[in-house]
Amino acid sequence: MRGYGVDMSVRSILVIHGPNLNLLGTREPDIYGTSTIDDHLRSVRGRVGESVEVSSFQSNSEAEVVGAVQGASGRYDAIIINAGALTHYSWALHDALRSYGGVAIEVHLSNPAAREGFRHMSVLSGAVDGTISGFGGTGYALAAEAALRVGERP
Numbered sequence: 001m002r003g004y005g006v007d008m009s010v011r012s013i014l015v016i017h018g019p020n021l022n023l024l025g026t027r028e029p030d031i032y033g034t035s036t037i038d039d040h041l042r043s044v045r046g047r048v049g050e051s052v053e054v055s056s057f058q059s060n061s062e063a064e065v066v067g068a069v070q071g072a073s074g075r076y077d078a079i080i081i082n083a084g085a086l087t088h089y090s091w092a093l094h095d096a097l098r099s100y101g102g103v104a105i106e107v108h109l110s111n112p113a114a115r116e117g118f119r120h121m122s123v124l125s126g127a128v129d130g131t132i133s134g135f136g137g138t139g140y141a142l143a144a145e146a147a148l149r150v151g152e153r154p
């Protein structure tokens with residue numbers, strides 16, 4: 001996480017998805033909708049325009065997600081991350097996000113705070129610049145907007 005208030009413009013974004021999010025489109029559509037990762041990437045790209053590079057990474061492995069965050073430092077100006085269930089227990093991912101030098105935005109399709117108790121705690125929220133939850137796929141466009149505006153916050 002980088003923190004707000006420092007002038008910078010975001011020119012590159014890595015969108016990271018954790019476990020089971022490869023199944024988006026067919027996984028519990030009543031909760032997560034029917035859009036796929038590619039659909040969500042399209043809304044990020046649509047929001048930021050062609051001058052901003054947008055890349056994507058998904059893994060079901062905690063180690064690989066940690067590796068993706070480590071690899072993003074110095075390479076991507078911002079991360080948009082939906083870590084899936086890692087959100088609720090991965091202190092390794094928390095530590096990786098704390099070390100990341102760019103803007104980090106946590107996204108959830110659902111509103112975990114309104115679901116089962118084990119989802120109420122995000123161990124990532126204290127290691128990112130901000131969190132967007134509960135707005136379905138719109139959350140990705142909102143996260144992209146936040147990434148673009150991060151240097152503007154008074």
Ligand code: DQA
Pocket residue numbers: 019020021082083084085086087107108109110111112119
């Ligand atoms: C999720 C919420 C998590 O609790 C869950 O484990 C997911 C998806 C969301 O996008 O709403 O895999 O991150």
